[in-house]
Amino acid sequence: MDALIEDLKTKIISTLNLQRVKRAEIKPDDPIFGTGLGLDSIDALELVAMLESEYGILVQERAVADKAFASIRALAEFVSTHRK
């Protein structure tokens, strides 16, 4: 799980072009949205596209996305449950 969490951090940083953010700054249990990262709804949808291209997970409802993006740890659990 820890490897997946680190992997997700790297992918989030590259997908959202967060060049000035270090991996260590993203805490596994902090909310991904509504924190100092300054992300918005389009970023959430960019991550939806990332889940599909990287893990083959198709998210088609906003409510599902909101739950999955509660924190990096929640996202890692979501990915490990749904990945193909």
Add this chain to the structure above:
Amino acid sequence: MPARSPVITGTGMISAAGGTRLEVWDSIRAGKSGLGPLTLFPSSRYGSHLVGQIRQDVDRLTVGVRGSRTDKLAWLAAAEALRCAFPDAAGGNTLRNLLKSGAPPPERRGVMLGSTVGGMLGTEEFVRRLLRDQKRRFGVLRFHECAGATERCADLIGARGPCGTVSTACSAGAQAIALAGRMIAEGEADFVLAGGSDSLSRLTLNGFGSLLLLDPTGCRPFDARRAGISLGEGAGMLVLEAEETALARGARVLARLAGWGASCDAHHATAPHPEGRGALSAMQRALDHAGLTPAQISFVSAHGTGTPDNDSMEAKALRLLFEDHLPPVGSVMRFFGHTLAASGALKAVLCVQALQEQHIPASLGCEEPDPTLNLQPVRHFEARNLSHLLSNSFGFGGNNVALIFSRAETAGGSADLPADPCKAADVPVLFSPTRIIRSSGEVSRRERQTTLSTSQAARSVSTPHRFAVVGAGVVSAAGNSLAEVFAAFQKDEASPALFEMPQGSPPARIRACACADFGAERLIAAAKLRRMSRFQQMALVAAMQSVSAEMLASVPSDRVCVSIGTGLGALIDTAAFVENLVLKDERAPRPACFTNSVHNALASQVALEWGFTGMNSTSVHREICFEASLWQGAGELVSRGADLALVGAADELSPYTLAAGLRWGWWTDATTQATSPASKPPLAPRLIPGEGATVFALARDTTFAPALAWVSGIHMGYGTQLRNGELDADREALWIRDTLAQDGETMADLDLILTGANGWEPLDRAYEEVAKALARLADREIPVASYKPWCGEHHSASGFGFLTAIGLVRGEIPITHCGIGGNLAASAGRPCRKVLLYTLAPSGAKAMCCVWPERIPDPPS
């Protein structure tokens, strides 16, 4: 009420709910949705979604009309609107004669349309063939631009007056109608086709899909279970006329365009302000403009897309405006889907129909009204006593427009309307463009008189307008500030460099005016920068230079409007999105690329930076997109909708435009050929591609800042036959002289004609011929020059022309500099105090304005 009242004398529409307005009205009366399966193109992901696809064979209905599906839809709606405006016409020829004898002269006819998709459907097919089959069929790219729809409609009515295209996402159709209303109110035209058109496309379907904004089962506006939009396609068109000229020709007045209001949320790139701040402001401005109170509104045709966010914020804004006296509210989206730029125009046509029939449409799809919205949408098609209707349109970027339509008071205006004989199936090609022979001699006496009397009629209603340029910003190959550009001129360094095509593109080295590092990383906050497209960054950096802290402190943010145009938009992001659709079969489309692909992302990004909530608009009309933006910003200053206008234009180089230009022989590959052969001097040595952004701060006077220069005589037109390699130079010269006369100006004090000559021989020759004809009219030699040698060829280049003109009148740019092409040796050392910036587009669009170093005296009244 506007100064000169715009009235509606004809309407036409085509949509999934019917091919004409009467067919659509029948569907509305029957409560029948036109949504159905998608068959226009295959879609692995959204193939099972309900969409508003037009079922008629559009190509068969428009034989002889060359253009994209969007262009053809616009043409069909326009043809129907003309039939409606000239009900006595039995066939094509009769209509042509009626238009000739009854309608105002060509110079007083205009077109203003909104479109966001343009020819994207064809461009997608081009990309698919290119990437999958290595077939390079560049021809279809000629129909890529949104302006094609406007031009096909202009050809239909033989318009030579102001023609423009706006792309403010889903409010574009309404924005176009508001601008057309202004054209009439300000006396710039008497007869205007106004509306919007958009076809379905893979880009928009997958784009809205990537934003999770599509409801597969069809949209349910204001319903508790609403889950998104249904994408649709269509076109809606109004014939707007000045009341006096409409009545003079005996036209029936169907309704009035009583008022309009526009605003910007300045909140987010796509999401509306959650409390409906911008929506409320647009509605209030429209009511103020019409001189009405909320209590006088008898029906609200809501934007009502069916997305959770839109409907919730719109309901809040309506409650804030109407408080406890909310009139009936309805959304027609379920009948034909969300047709993007056409949406506001379709609603306008239906508002006119509702006023005539005194019935309101049901809010189809709303079965369980959302209790949290606190409004009861209209459930059934019902009779009402209707006087004033409010129609809302909101777009990405928080671009909001509200229109008010009022019942025609004129007796017999509506009740005795005969059934419309027009069926889409038998609309003939009425007006094919006539060939005009290039004239080199004296213009005929008859024509001179006709044009003169036209201008005299116009002068009585048009007031002279002068504007102070109080700030300027630029991102260019020659420098990234006004001072840098002027210094480059002084040092003789304003010339193009070699540009390497990016990896993955056809290998080529092309001499281009490409922007190097323009400081985006230093100037734009990282959180914003990470998602901005390159040309958005250029425009924002230019905008930052154009405003000063003092200016920002002295003008309230709701008194600032932003009107920044683009010819081709965010090409790199748009291509990335479309390539992804083709290569990955619609897997994981990138939403940020889609939201950047929307043309008005540029202007709304600038508004967002400072919270400017005045009107926000994006002109996309070919090579005059800069002047059209200037015209819109200046118009907002005249109507006192704003005290400061940021106007400008931006375009970026892309592998696609470079490759198309190579293919069409515009420029050459420096790897295979050392230098391209210089075409005929003197205006511009050779065609070179370019890119960049210019933004200017415009004000009515120098209250906020001293003026860099002054501008007057901002006008647009259409109808040259340059695309056929022909131009009636005498007619052009008369247009320039007479249009300037409307602003009380003469050509006696003109020191220079600054053109967009670019080395393409037909264009350069056209400029030279017009300059000669102007010299004949003025009875003296007027020097002619070009700015293209230093900024290159791109659709926003005339912004650089404007900047060059400022440099010239301020004495910062030497008139004989090598960066200025032209035979100017004789002008060396002479002062340059008045420059005419004149732009011709190969498609037939044209524009002009005059730049002066100081306040221009008002003409004697």
